[in-house]
Amino acid sequence: MKLSATTSSICVVVVLLLTISCEASAEDLSDRYLECLNRHSRDISASVHTPKNTTFANILLQSVNNLRFAKPDTPKPLVIITPVRGSQIQSVIYCCRKHGIEMRIRSGGHSFEGLSYVSPVPFVVLDLVEFKKxxxxxxxxxxxxxxxxxxxxxxxxxxxxxxxxxxxxxxxxxxxxxxxxxxxxxxxxxxxxxxxxxxxxxxxxxxxxxxxxxxxxxxxxxxxxxxxxxxxxxxxxxxxxxxxxxVPKTVTVFKVTRSVEQNLTTIFHRYQSVAPKFPKELDIRATGQSIVTNSSPRSDKKTMVMRFESLYLGGLDRMLLVMQQHFPELGLLREDCSEVSWLQAMLYFSEFDLHMSPQILLNRTILPRTPFKGRSDYTQVPIPVQGLEGLWEMMYKLPPRKGTLQFTPYGGRMDEISESALPFPYRSRTLYKFNVLVDTETDEEARLEWLRSLARYLTPYVTKNPRSAYVNYVNLWMGTNNLKGTTSYEQASRWGKRYFKNNFDRLVQIKSAVDPDNFFRHEQSIPPITL
The missing domain is CATH 3.30.465.10 (Uridine Diphospho-n-acetylenolpyruvylglucosamine Reductase; domain 3)
Known part of the structure; x- marks a missing residue:
């Protein structure tokens, strides 16, 4: 149907009026909220940042660690509050409840889905950056x-x-x-x-x-x-x-890389079985990417490389004996390893040089940030060689270094703690956590579809009923709560059981008792539900 010129003009005017009305409404809501804050916490003004302040954009972005949520059209908070004492937080909560505004709580800003600083409804950010005693x-x-x-x-x-x-x-x-x-x-x-x-x-x-x-x-x-x-x-x-x-005065660390041409597939297949059975003092995680190298026999010159990085709570000589006994396939050499203090090791695993000053750890913004989408799984049996070869082929479909596989082995102390000891249920019978990250800086939709196809490919090799996931690697593809009103148990269980298994029911009962009005909420917060 073709609109007349008059009708089109009317539509444009209506849209403009609605836009102006929404902006005025948001500004009015913000003003009323600020008035409430100043009335109930007279010392809070220095900790309040609005879009009118020159500090607003910098404070918002300094802890946005997934740049997929740093776009101009990403919903922004009405206000950011950086309190310095508990009484100010009490006022923030009171005024949010009084005016029906959602509150997001930010610690480091590493939510995979930006849940600590993004909301589709009017919201404020409570940023705990000044709470660092x-x-x-x-x-x-x-x-x-x-x-x-x-x-x-x-x-x-x-x-x-x-x-x-x-x-x-x-x-x-x-x-x-x-x-x-x-x-x-x-x-x-x-x-x-x-x-x-x-x-x-x-x-x-x-x-x-x-x-x-x-x-x-x-x-x-x-x-x-x-x-x-x-x-x-x-x-x-x-x-x-x-x-x-x-921790010992001296610990041992290493990072070694193996490629497909260096027998990676056989090495990693073995790694899956032995890494959860190492002595508790030894942990080796693995991180894989595709790269381009002249040594690859493929026409596109792509290959898979895996970096094995380790912390051993003890000296080098003892660690080499443990590696020779449990994982000789890696071919670890003495010169691959370094004896350092535990604090130096923490530098190392944050991708800093071993010999840098530990003071670099106080810099909250020095590490690189990218736009990405991630998802996680858990495994209870090793992926067979054929499955690994197919996984490498999936990685080759992306440009080099644009997808990352992360493998975190379990076992040791984790085998000794009950699944119900804490809400986190993945303890015994877990071989490793498997995390996938894809860079979305370019070709975002195509790369998100690649991630979905990878998830389908992995289905035979990961946990089932439910397919498990790690709550700190939050993934809204699994389902969300309703933005307004109540959320049913069935709806919340679609994602809740995947994070918490049977512990989800206890979390729901506790939430219903301690926060029945669901003030603390986001797209995958625990909802209050009468079971």
Missing amino acids: FDFEAKSKTAWVDSGLTNGELYYRIGEASDRLGFPSGLWGNVGVGGIISGGGYGMMMRKYGLAADNVIDARLIDANGRILDRKSMGEDWFWAIRGGGGGSFGVVLSWKVKLVP
């Missing part, structure tokens, strides 16, 4: 750790306190402590000491009513839920009391 208790070998600290800042502060203590948190130095612990949190000492969340012994949290609670006052169910039940569902965790773990 580290209080060490030497006698008990514990520390209170603020949620705004990064892994790098945490490791540096531990290193200042002692060269014989560490903490089993994540690899990347700029990842926020609050986010990683909320989802479980794994690193290079997971096989020795379990998850970051396994080593949390207390916490301080602000609930939807503004109460500040600790482990005793929140109760064991609530305390259980926040250690692995995902961020943004149960409150604002201000700080965590963690148990630091003993």
